[in-house]
Each structure stands twice: as structure tokens, then as C-alpha cells.
Amino acid sequence: MAYRDEKLSEEKVFKDPVHRYVHVREQVIWDLIGTSEFQRLRRVKQLGTSYLTFHGAEHSRFNHSLGVYEIVRRIIENFTDRPNWNQEERLLCLCAALLHDLGHGPFSHSFEKVFKLDHEDFTQAILLGDTEVNKVLSKVEKGFPKKVADVINKTYENKLVVSVISSQIDADRMDYLQRDAYFTGVSYGHFDMERILRVMRPMEDQVVVKESGMHAVEDYIMSRYQMYWQVYFHPVTRSAEVILTKILHRAKELYESGYNFELKPTHFFSFFAGEPTLKEYLALDEAVVLYYFQAWMEEEDEVLSDLCHRFVNRRLFKYIEFNPNAQMNEWMELYKLFTKAGLNPDYYLVVDSSSDLPYDFYRPGEEGERLPIHLLQPNGELKELSRLSDIVESISGKKRTDHKLYIPLDRLEEMSSRSKTKKRIMEILFDKE
Amino acid sequence: MAYRDEKLSEEKVFKDPVHRYVHVREQVIWDLIGTSEFQRLRRVKQLGTSYLTFHGAEHSRFNHSLGVYEIVRRIIENFTDRPNWNQEERLLCLCAALLHDLGHGPFSHSFEKVFKLDHEDFTQAILLGDTEVNKVLSKVEKGFPKKVADVINKTYENKLVVSVISSQIDADRMDYLQRDAYFTGVSYGHFDMERILRVMRPMEDQVVVKESGMHAVEDYIMSRYQMYWQVYFHPVTRSAEVILTKILHRAKELYESGYNFELKPTHFFSFFAGEPTLKEYLALDEAVVLYYFQAWMEEEDEVLSDLCHRFVNRRLFKYIEFNPNAQMNEWMELYKLFTKAGLNPDYYLVVDSSSDLPYDFYRPGEEGERLPIHLLQPNGELKELSRLSDIVESISGKKRTDHKLYIPLDRLEEMSSRSKTKKRIMEILFDKE
Amino acid sequence: MAYRDEKLSEEKVFKDPVHRYVHVREQVIWDLIGTSEFQRLRRVKQLGTSYLTFHGAEHSRFNHSLGVYEIVRRIIENFTDRPNWNQEERLLCLCAALLHDLGHGPFSHSFEKVFKLDHEDFTQAILLGDTEVNKVLSKVEKGFPKKVADVINKTYENKLVVSVISSQIDADRMDYLQRDAYFTGVSYGHFDMERILRVMRPMEDQVVVKESGMHAVEDYIMSRYQMYWQVYFHPVTRSAEVILTKILHRAKELYESGYNFELKPTHFFSFFAGEPTLKEYLALDEAVVLYYFQAWMEEEDEVLSDLCHRFVNRRLFKYIEFNPNAQMNEWMELYKLFTKAGLNPDYYLVVDSSSDLPYDFYRPGEEGERLPIHLLQPNGELKELSRLSDIVESISGKKRTDHKLYIPLDRLEEMSSRSKTKKRIMEILFDKE
């Protein structure tokens, strides 16, 4: 039997807290899960620094990747025998679903920002390079790794297949909303996925949803909205993110200035240089990063050591609402105050802005645009969701930016000063306590 | 106001997926959670290697410690104003609950076995040594750290307090059963904790349960029974445990024989010598261990390198039922076969036995005896649970040992041999696939 | 001890699927639950005819009333010792919560419409009349029944107390959303009630919610929105409601025209006359109504018999979108067609309109206005929810009316006719199948 058609002698299942069971029948899928590149996802947290806000959020991208695979498996089960659906594309979809996050590194968002990397490039590199994953995919058929890469890259010719993996209501999002809600324990993130799957229909170039399922889709959109504001953009998580980013910046800066590290950051050299090889990229998982951060707590450089201490022991910066454009004077006052106190404002006075585009909202570290959701009306016509749903319409496209100033309250407290701004900030922060 | 009575200006809550919210009002508790020794528990998994069997089981001991604290908080809420209960002991109970697992290191079970350590000794050392935790506790009252240590050590004079923290139906067990069930996603581990808490009564020297709650307690005991066999003793988890143990053994052996490591295992030196200091002990968390394992994949020593590869990339040993005492001949046959093939049987032919004592069953890496459960009858008399419950009686005290042989199937396959045992094992394993 | 302060020797609990346990400590509450007027609520379904759409929705108003009581108990638990809260009002709140739905009759909505009754009047009558409930309340204190009646009637002087029982985010709504979601099995209706309860604060004249809880409140509003459209206004439920209404109309009409019933509708006489006494009102529960409907299936009058058949055996009318104002010609065509076929259009050609006012949306059979939700900002100011929440703002005040035509498809099919409208309707209905 051709490798692509090989079935396991008995179906394998993974116990999954979100979908109850993840079912695997194909030898190809089984082999992919067993590759070292896929197993590596166990050492990358799905939600980066969120575990410092929600202690339950310690789950990995391995977890999520299996979940996305399972949802796609169920979507296709419903598509079988429907018009427009080509069962030949099934294995391709399953592989793309399973592997779509393969290129994620540790704390993706910060790493990408500081080192100017893109995890999607690494996903492509892993699929197409000299890897175990590539070997398995190549056994399926010549050119198969490229096909999988194209689907994930949204350049595959069959747009229907692309939209199963990547759209405003794809398996990726349906899994992470539910999974992140489950592990954080928040009460948002629930919607009737079973119903959505039942009303999904394959059209020529995209997956659409029957109009009768509109309310379930609205519910999904609202879940997303709540999860973004309650979990993904949580200011405490962003505080941890700020510190993490500053650690990476500092280490790079020190390295470039010829600083003599106690612990040579060998794993980081190529990242500092901006050009990690695939092997180097894969070697840097979160265990390794945490190892360095712990070692760096003992470094002589005070900034690096202090920031690492803060990250490892969760002594985060506090935050207040702050818009530097509108509050130029206050900003200057603080800047001077920090400088005078010998505290480098570049590292200890950080403004972070988050924006969201409800319905178009993106998650930090995620690709920008996706296909909008189309509803299939009884008369066979398609209409974009926000044209039929008041709720979705009302939250679509509105951009909301939110500026926050992150500072180490403990250090601010120590500064003896009559600064009004300092006084004001202290009051706000103590009120919040 | 005395530090021991200080309240936070506003109650703080942690969102917890198992108990919904963990509530903190005391400044002392808040400060303890913020210590570096407590934050370190985020880097130690609650279920060790179980995440290689149940991908959801990635939660940390930090998670669990907060949960135990919360349950004790609720137990005491019910005890307030009841006879026998001294509200003065409240803070002591809360601290002991929060800190009872403080001494756990990475993959406790294996580390303790190989390096002859006891995490309970380290819990004591952290409480009583030069640590942030000790500083916070000392502020409460002179001698307070010792009191907390005594409660955890079960030597505190007020046995009622001890039994809240540690008995056959204590907060520790109630939390881990529910939490481990939640994160693994298994359907066991559920019982009506709210009801059990409601029927708990403080007696002079122990917590007892009103007889009317017997069925809820039976359900709890059955949950435990199922969790032990379905989760804690799962043979795949034990396979990972076997490999982990062998890695540690090998590294120690190499070190002692003067082997020249590519990556010096500096964090391990004192462990190999059997006498880590407190600081050294605390420095070795699971991120650090995984860092070494990944580095050691590149070591020249084939055994060490191979075993690390297996652990990191989840290429575990396969298992079959095997009792070496009863199957001496087969054992010898395999031993020779492996030796001949150049595969060190000490590392690749491993028999692992698990035992359980239902109702007395203990979890790997856990202290032995605990107080039995007493039911409070309407007439005021106490009766031990198994004397009133048929079900519990029937599973009490029965010792069940289960022997399994762990081997690398891939290597066995390669060995050309006419060994009957090999043939038999291969058949069993392929049947299982 | 005064009756109002009497406690049960041991707390009683009811196992409740929604709130886990309902706790009762007061003798007064216990006695109220035992009255025949309260027990009667077991024979009135919470959701009227919804069980014909959602088979799980068979729960009674007894169920819901206990739930509202429990939520109010928890709200007050959080209020104790807060400014503005007068613990003297506690028992009053608990009684009002428990008894607020006491006047509901069978299938309230239809009965009220057809017989021009108001269940709120009957709630008042039960509280103040010669009833077991009144006896229990009178034992508390002279004038206590009146106080309870005033709270439920929203005329009680302490507006804070009124708003606990009745506002846009009161215990009534929080219970029914969760309970109706639980029993129907829909995935809407979930929100984080525990968090909402924690951020509720008593102010001088109303309960408000801390601004930090805004997202939880948004989630609650969205739940409500979804429940209204998915459950409460479900067109199949409305179809059953239409038939029920027509049965009552027909019976009244026949009675007034001197028709000779096989089974004399003695229980209905005073309803037909529009003036049931309290005793007569209480005697007519849903068991009695169903008894009559089954008996009337055998009546000679074809309309009554047929409609009863349809209701009892769930042979409902089908529906299509239809606006008689805009479709006057079609309406006339159908009217003639039905008349010609000997099918009384007054009973078999029914247009039903539902309206909703999101955020102000009311549930069929429920009182109109309620206090809006105010958020308490950190600076102590109050702001109305929709001024702070985009989502709520966007769905507030929009009136949406939805017209549907209900007809017996089976009868329409039989009519031989070339009517275009008939043809069009048949097509729509068969498409929907």
C-alpha cells in the first residue's frame, strides 16, 4: 500500500481535555507527531508569558497543534461526499493543520520583535529543509512538503483548502480560544463548535457557514473579543512581555559592545547577528531561554541581572494608563527623574501600546489578514457576516489603542523627589493595590 | 497592626480552572507567594513525566500549591465557631498548606531515587534556612517558621492542625486528584468536594467526616483508585521515568569515572556527590535539567546521548508484562542477547515494579502513612471508614504488584537472533500496536 | 427566640444542578418552601411551551425560585459589613427572592394575554390574601407580608433592596439565563456569575458593579441577547404558543356561545368571565390544563378538538417570514383560500410578531422596565454601562421586530388551488425541511 494511504492497525487516540479525544488513523500523521521538530513544540508555551498572569496557562504549542489537527479532521468528516470537496486533499489538510505552528520559537512575540524574525519563515524552512518532518512528508509524494508549505503560506492554488486552515473562523482560532479558556480557567471562550462544524459548507474557493448558524458564529466572535481583552492583552502579561523584551535587548546590546559574559550566550550569538540557521533556531526552546535567564541573574551588568531576576521571580513592572504624546511634560519629568536616579529609562520606563481591530483583531505574533466569514443564505447567495449581524457590525473595524506605562514601582518609591508626576503615579498605583 | 493580622486593602484573587478562584486576604500569604522559592515551583511540573503520556499534564506545582491553600481556606471557613477549633491556628494552617510542597525538585521521584534525596528534608531546609520564605514567616512571630515546618512534618503538637494538612482525605489529595484529572482530561478524579467540606468536623485530635457524607467519601476513594491506575502508574509515564532515571545514573557514573563532558554538568556536581547545598538544590529546576539533556544529546558517550535523545524527543521504551523471578530463563536469554548486541542491559533492559495499597495507596514520591478516615456517627462515636463501607473495605490493604519490562523496540528489532523470547516479545508488541 | 431569627438546628441543602447547592438556614425560608402555594410552582413549567422545542426544558418555576433565592443569599453574604447595607433587610430580601414568581400560572404568557390577567397581581394577592404563605410571613412581624409585596412590586422605600431583586442584572435574570441554558442544553447562557457577585457593591439606592467587572457584565448581556434569540423567541416555541392561545380563545368563544361541552370546563368558568378568585387561580396548574386539553381532543367542535390534538401530540403549525402590512395581497389571497376550504382563518392563519430591545429586551410575560446597570469607577463616580461599553452601546435600544405567519402545512397541502401564494409558501416550507 502506498505510504499516503497507510492506516494504523488500530486507531490511536490522545486524551485531550478540550476535545476529549484526538483521533489518529493515518501512519503519516503518527509519524509526523513523532518527529523531533514536532516534539519540540512541547517546550514552547502556547501563551508565552501569560502563565505569569493566569497560573493555569502552562500549556504548550504541542497541545494546541494536536487540537487544530483534530478540528480539521472533524471538519473534513462533515465535508466528505459534499459538492466542491475533493477527498484527495484530506491528507494535505491534516498535515497543514498539524504543522501550521511548527516554526514558533520561545516567547515568539518578543523574540520576533527584538531579533526581527518571523516564525512563518521558520515554519517554511522546517517543512522544506533537512528535517525529520520533511523526510516524512517527502515519503508521501514528491513535492508534498511544498504543498503543505503552500497551504500554510496561503499560496496554495485550491483556496478552499487554504480557508480550512486559515480564515476568520478556522480550526486554529477555534482551538486556541477554547484551549486557552480551558487552561486559564476564564469563563469566556465557549461557543458551540459542534454546531459551527455542522453548518460549515465547502464552496468553490472557501468554507462558508449556513445562515442558520449565524448566532453560533456571533457567539464565537464575542468569545474572541472577550478573550482578547481579558486574556491576550492582559496588562500583567504585557508587563512580563516588556521585561522579556528588555532582557533580550540588553543582552544583544552587551554582546555588541563586547561585554564579557560570565555565561557565554552561545545559543544566542546567531540571533544577535540576526541570522540563526535552522538548527540554531530549533535548539533555542523555552527551557534553554530560562536556563540563560537564571544564569544571567548572576551577571555583573546590573540591568541584565535585575531584569532577569524580575522575570524569573515574577517581580514585574506596575502599569498606569499613559499616552506619551498627550502627556509629553509628564514623560519628560519622569525621564529626568529616572536618569538622575541612575535608572536607565530605556529599560525601566516603557510605554507599550496595544491595538485591536474587533472582528479583525489579531493576536500578538499572528499574521495580519484573513478571509472574512461568509454566510450562505437559503437562496444560495453569500453575504459577509457583518452585513447580517448587528453585533458583529457594531464591533467591526473599530480600532482601539491602549497605551500603558510600565515602571518598577519599588524603584520609583525609593527615589526621593518632589516630582508631581511621581506623586500622582504613586497615588494611582497604591489605590489600585 | 501586627504583621500576622495585616489584611490586603482589597482581596486578591487568582483565576483557577479547578476551584474557579483562589482568594487571598492576608498580607503574609501574599508575600509568601511572591518569594523566589515559591515562584520556583512554576518550573517544576506537578506530574513529572506524565505530560509525555497525557499532553495536557503540563501544569506546575505552583498551580497545585495554590489549590491546596484554597481548599484549606475553605475547610477553615467551615470550622470557624465550631467546637475544638482554635481560630488562632488559621494562619498556620494556611501557610503550611501553601508551602507543603516547597522542597520538590525537578522530576522528584527519579531524582530522589538516584541521588538518595528526600524532598521533605528540603522543604524543612527552605522553611528554616536563609531564604525569602523564612524571612516572611519570621516576621509573623519568632518560632513561626518552625511551627509551619512541624505541621508539614506531622510533628506539631496540635494533631487536629496536622490532619487538616495531611491525612487520607486532606486538602493535598483533594486538590491533586481534581487538578490532575482536569489537566490530563481524564473523566476520573471527580467527587463532590463541596459536600465533603460541608460534612468535615474538627475533633480534638483530627478532622473527621459525618457519616451522612460516607458516599461522597467512597466516591473520593474510588476516584483515587482510578487515578492511580489510569494516570499515576500509567506504563508510558513509567517508561519515561525509567529513561530519566537511567540518564541520571549514566551521568553520575560517567562523572565518577572521570569522563570528560563536552558540557560540564556543574549544576549536578553536588548531586553526584550526594550533598547539594540548599542553594544548589534550588538552582536545579526542570528548565535547567532539560537544558542539560539537550546538550547531552551531543555527548560522545553513546548511552548518555541516546537516552537523552529518547527523553527529549519522546522515543520511549516499549513494555510488556514481565516478572523476572518467575521468568528467570527468559530474562537470562534477553540479557545475553542484549550484551551480545553491544547494548548495555543495565540501561536498556529494565524491569520496573509498581505496587499499590488501595485506600493506603501512595503516590510515587510521596510520604508513606497517613491518618485513616474516621466517620462521625449520629451517636457521636467514631468508626474507621472501611468498617462502614463495603467498597472501601474490599479494596483496602490489598497489595498489588505489577512488573513490567521496558526495552527499546527499535533496537530489539535490529538484533538478528533466533531467540524465542525475542520472537515472543516482538509478537506481543506488534499485537499491541 | 423571635420567629424571624430562628435558625434550623442544622443547615438544610437542596442539590441544585445550576448552583450545586441551595443553602437554607432560616426557619422562615424553610416554612415558606413548605407552603402549598410554593409547592404549586412545581406544576408550572419555567419555560412554558419551550419543552416542545428543547426537550430538556421541562424544569419548573419551583426550580428557578430556589435558584433566585440562592443567588440573593450569596449577594447579601458579600454585602455584609459593607457601607450602605442594612443587615436588617436580609430576611426581607430572601423572602422576596423566593416568592417573586409565586403568582405565575400555567403557560403564563398565553393565559395572561387571552384572559387579560397579570401574574403580578396574583403574586400580590397570594402574599396578602388568606394563604399559607401569608400566615408564615405574618408570623415574622406585622406588616411583613406587605413589605415583601412592596419589594416585589418595586414600591418599597429602600430602593437598594428593590434593585437586588429587580434590575437589569438582578438575581432573577442571572438565575434564569443559567438555568434555562442548563436545561435546554444550549451553549449560551454562561457568564462568570461568581465574578459579578464579587464586584457588586451596595450604594444608597441601588446595587452597582465595579468598573473592573465590566467585561463580565458585557458577557452577561451577550448571554442574554443570545438566549433571547436562540431560546426565548424560538419560532417553534412560538408556534406552540400560537396554538395554545387559539385553544383558549376557542374554548372561551364556545362557552360564551352556549356550546355544550362533553367535559364541562368548570376550572375555566371564572377565567372565561375574566375574574378568577385567588382559589380558582391557584387550582389551575399545568396538570389540570393538560387534562382538559386531552379531554377536549374528543369534543365535537372540530376546531377545538383539532387544536388540542395538535398541542398534545405536537403537530405544530409551520412558519414563514411574513409581514401582513407589506404583503396585504398575499394575505387576502390566503384568507380567501382558507375560508373557501372551510378552515377558519382566525384559528389557522396566524401572524405573530416578536420584538426585542437588546439590553432592554424583556422576556415574554415579563414586566417592562428595570433599572439600568451602573458601573462604579475608581474615582467613585457612576456611569451607565452602555456609556462605557462599545458592545452594549451598539445593541442598546435597537428595536427589532420579526413577523411570522403560522399555518398548518398539512391542511394547506390538501387545498387544491392554483394560488401563487400557496405555491410560494409550499416551496419555502419544503425547502426548509
Added chain:
Amino acid sequence: MAYRDEKLSEEKVFKDPVHRYVHVREQVIWDLIGTSEFQRLRRVKQLGTSYLTFHGAEHSRFNHSLGVYEIVRRIIENFTDRPNWNQEERLLCLCAALLHDLGHGPFSHSFEKVFKLDHEDFTQAILLGDTEVNKVLSKVEKGFPKKVADVINKTYENKLVVSVISSQIDADRMDYLQRDAYFTGVSYGHFDMERILRVMRPMEDQVVVKESGMHAVEDYIMSRYQMYWQVYFHPVTRSAEVILTKILHRAKELYESGYNFELKPTHFFSFFAGEPTLKEYLALDEAVVLYYFQAWMEEEDEVLSDLCHRFVNRRLFKYIEFNPNAQMNEWMELYKLFTKAGLNPDYYLVVDSSSDLPYDFYRPGEEGERLPIHLLQPNGELKELSRLSDIVESISGKKRTDHKLYIPLDRLEEMSSRSKTKKRIMEILFDKE
């Protein structure tokens, strides 16, 4: 297309709180659900009088019947293409599953006991008599109603088919355990049904379970054990049952003695005579019974009136442990006391015994023996469950009888007497309060 193969143009689903959705594709199943005999099950509660103990338990047999159908549908989905399974039997199984409880009347257990009826006879009668159900089944194929009847009656020749519907681990039991747990809200009744379904295998003459699923089956057995003692045999439910039985006895006795009823019990005449026709049997649902009970509260006969009052308004008898054989003297004392007080001991002094045979335990009103559970071992051999499972073995076959005395405490209190037994009972009962 033959009627038996007709599919609905679009799959229909019922929202079900236990199984999420019930899926219907066959026209036959859809038509059966629409029959008046099946719709009648909405007016018969699944758990009889249990709603007086657990207020959530108001669900009907309609509910449960759909659930059993859905489980069987899923079982067969797994069986398709497996050896031993004949897909021709699919529709037969689905029909038998849906209709297996069709003959249940109101409060089955009591009615059957008092009037010497058997609901199974009526199931057969409905399937084979002049009914809508029979008409639908007959359209499938001549003799099909008889086949369905035989499967339900366990006399069908293909024993594999019988065991899907009726065995120790059949769809019936799996549904009611989960459903009754859901609606009562108890925390028992959960087990991993999805896993059990996955390890079920069709053998020649029965359904067996793969040995690897043994722990899931143990969990199911334990759920059953807990549900029996916590829910099905709950003494308060039995108290309501006792009163119900006595009402029926009294009405029959009065009727036979020529008593002149205010409200003629026409619906009951044939029951009193012991020979209701099918039509009469079907006409008597729980709405009708409750109608009579309410009417009878006004009867002149004090016993009938009082008992009806007690049932309708939930003024139940209290209970104590009591074994009349061992406590003959106490029994006699009470008997005299009641007689002297003019309270007929036949109606007010009732001993009720419940027995259970764990693993063989039956539910009140349910058929006796069912096929034991066989596990399929890797070597292909079958072993009965209790031979492999310690837990099941330990609770198998043990008969436990439990005697309780039910009395009206309010009346006992009024009796002036120096009876020691009275004094003892009063003490016990007040202690319990």
C-alpha cells in the same frame, strides 16, 4: 426508494443537554418520534417521584428515549465494517432503542405494584396493536413491528442485537445514569462513555468490551452503585412512593366498597378492575393522575383526602430504620397506638424494604436479569468482568436489604401516649432534623 431506506433531505438534530446533539437521518425514526404514543412519553417523568427529593429531576421519559436512541446510533457507527456486525440490523436496533420504554405509564413502579400490571406488556401491545407506532413500523416491512418487539423482549434470534439494547452495560443504562445525574445535579453518574463506546466490539452473540477498557467499565459500575444508593433508593423518594401507593390502594378500596366519589375516577375504572385496554392505559398520563389527586383532596374520605394533600403539597412521611421481624414488639405497640388514635395503620404505618444486588442491582420497576459484561482479552478469550476486576468482584452478588418505617410525624406528635417506642422514634426524628 423503499421507506426503510428513506433519508431526510437534511439531517435533523435535537439539542440534548447530555449528548449535546441527537442526530436523526432516517425518515422512519423521524416519523416514530412524531407519533402520539411517543409524544405521550413527555407526560411521564423519567424518575417518578424523585423530583420531590431532587427538584431538578423533572425530566421525562421522552428525554431518555431520545438519549438511548442516540447512544445506540453511536455504538453502531463504531460497529460498521467490523466482523460479526450485520448492517441490515441497524434500523431495527435504532427503532428498538427509541421505543424500548414506550409502555411506561405514570409513576410506573407504584402503578404496576398496585394494579398488577407490567409496562413491558404494554410496550409489546403498543408495538403490535392498532397504534400510530405500529403503522409506521409496518411500512418498513411486514413483520417489522414483531421484530422490534422481539428485540425489546429479548427473544429476537440475533442475540448480538438484543445485547446492544439490553445488557449490563447497554445504551439504556448508560443514558439514564448520565441523564439522571445531570438533572438531579449529583456528582455521581459520570464515566467515560466515549471510551466505552470505542472499546465495544460485536461478537457472535453479544457485545463485549476490550480488556483495555476495564477501568472505564469499573468506573461505570461504580457510578451505578452510587446512583442507586444516592438517587434511586433515596428514602425521601421512597416516602413519596409509599404515599402514592397508598392513594391508589385507597381509591381502589373505596371504589370496590361502593364509595360515592365527588369526582368519578372514570380514567381509573379499568385499572381498578385490573384490565385496562390499551387505549385506557395510554390515556392515563401523569397530568391526568395529578388532576385526580388534586380533585381528591376535596373528597369526603379522610384517608384519601389526606394522602392526596400530602402528595400534592409534599407533606411526606418521615422515616426511621426499622425491621419489623426483629422489632415485633415495637411494631405491635405502634400498631395499637395508631389504631387507638383512629389512624388506620394500613395507611399510616408503612414498612418499605429495598434490596440491591450490586453489579446485578436493578432499578425499581425494571426487569431482572441482564447479560453480564464480558471482557475481550488480547488473546481473543472472553472473561466475565468480576473475574478480572477486584472492585467489581467485591461488590458483586452481595445482597443488602434495608428496611425503613414511614410515618406521619405530625400525627404521631399529636398522640398523647407514654409509649416508649413513640418516645424513641420522636427522639430519633428530632435528632435528624
